Amino acid sequence: MKSSISVIGAGSWGTALAISLSKKGHYVNLWMRNEEQFFQIKKTRENIKYLPGVILPDNIEIFNDICDAVKASDIILLTVSSQAVRKVIRSFKDIVREDQIIVNAAKGLENTTLLRISEVVKEELPRNSFAVLSGPSHAEEVCRDMPTTLVVASYEKNVAEYIQDVFISPKLRVYTNPDVIGVELGGALKNVIALGAGISDGLGFGDNAKAALMTRGITEISRLGQAMGADLNTFAGLTGIGDLIVTCTSMHSRNRRCGIQIGQGKKLKDAVRSIGMVVEGVVTTEVAYKLSKKYEVEMPIATEIYNILYNNSDVREAVVNLMMRSRTHEIEEVAQNKKFEW
Numbered sequence: 001m002k003s004s005i006s007v008i009g010a011g012s013w014g015t016a017l018a019i020s021l022s023k024k025g026h027y028v029n030l031w032m033r034n035e036e037q038f039f040q041i042k043k044t045r046e047n048i049k050y051l052p053g054v055i056l057p058d059n060i061e062i063f064n065d066i067c068d069a070v071k072a073s074d075i076i077l078l079t080v081s082s083q084a085v086r087k088v089i090r091s092f093k094d095i096v097r098e099d100q101i102i103v104n105a106a107k108g109l110e111n112t113t114l115l116r117i118s119e120v121v122k123e124e125l126p127r128n129s130f131a132v133l134s135g136p137s138h139a140e141e142v143c144r145d146m147p148t149t150l151v152v153a154s155y156e157k158n159v160a161e162y163i164q165d166v167f168i169s170p171k172l173r174v175y176t177n178p179d180v181i182g183v184e185l186g187g188a189l190k191n192v193i194a195l196g197a198g199i200s201d202g203l204g205f206g207d208n209a210k211a212a213l214m215t216r217g218i219t220e221i222s223r224l225g226q227a228m229g230a231d232l233n234t235f236a237g238l239t240g241i242g243d244l245i246v247t248c249t250s251m252h253s254r255n256r257r258c259g260i261q262i263g264q265g266k267k268l269k270d271a272v273r274s275i276g277m278v279v280e281g282v283v284t285t286e287v288a289y290k291l292s293k294k295y296e297v298e299m300p301i302a303t304e305i306y307n308i309l310y311n312n313s314d315v316r317e318a319v320v321n322l323m324m325r326s327r328t329h330e331i332e333e334v335a336q337n338k339k340f341e342w
Helices: 012-023 035-044 066-070 082-095 117-124 157-167 180-202 207-227 232-236 238-249 254-263 268-275 280-294 300-310 315-323
Strands: 004-008 027-031 060-063 075-078 101-104 130-134 148-153 172-177
Touching: 004 012, 004 066, 012 027, 012 060, 012 157, 027 066, 035 060, 060 066, 066 082, 075 082, 082 117, 082 280, 101 117, 101 157, 117 130, 117 180, 130 157, 130 180, 130 238, 148 157, 148 180, 148 238, 157 172, 180 207, 180 232, 180 238, 180 254, 180 280, 180 300, 180 315, 207 232, 207 238, 207 280, 207 300, 232 238, 238 254, 254 268, 254 280, 280 300, 300 315
Parallel strands: 004 027, 004 075, 027 060, 075 101, 101 130, 148 172
Antiparallel strands: 130 148
């Protein structure tokens, strides 16, 4: 089964997915906004800025005009940053057909509205089917055919299974999940915890601290996710624990690398500038903080990271604040279970 796919955004993730899809024999259009990048890739077939050393197969068509890129495709795959999704959709929405499926692969939340990307797409393209692609995946590994697992979620089972078939390959295993809310929130909120893991590393703390951050971090993610309508089990899967592990432990992770520099004393703007790519967790931290207030959910780690990023709080004081919080049970549901006679 060959499909025509327009990949919107030629950063590292968009380029890696375009390469993976093209190797399956799909017809792939790769769009980029930057004209200089467009001519460079057309000439060299290499995305030097984002994936140096990786050559794009000849069956990937390169586009600088977004309408030309999307008009004939079966699937429109969004790989631009979360904050750019609405603007990008508005640039081509007038020519979109209702039978084109919109797939989002960015991991974030819209900061001005606090909306998930599926909700943004629903507002802009209400008649189009939607799916979200997420999971523990670094572009640097996917483009080099290293084994990777992803999850695709959609409100329509047939859409999820179609996208699963489009992407799945001997090196890319794709699962389906009906929980769009959980998959979106897991993919977005883990970036907040990854910033915290990086800050911990930058401070010189060890594995104990990182393990604590990750474990308590997934608790916070799950807590907010449940309040927003997600299924708790989703956060035990690829887009929850899986994505959290890969993002908190790898130097491929922009969020972790940014956090390391903040932990070492760099200002936020300088740390982000040095990464040279979008650090989704920075904006997502603000959104997570606002959502925690909106849904009245306790998120102490996200709150401390928010204060570090936006209120110039001292990183070491933030650690003390977390360690010296009022004592509590690890898991309230376990402590309140009647089979334990406490």
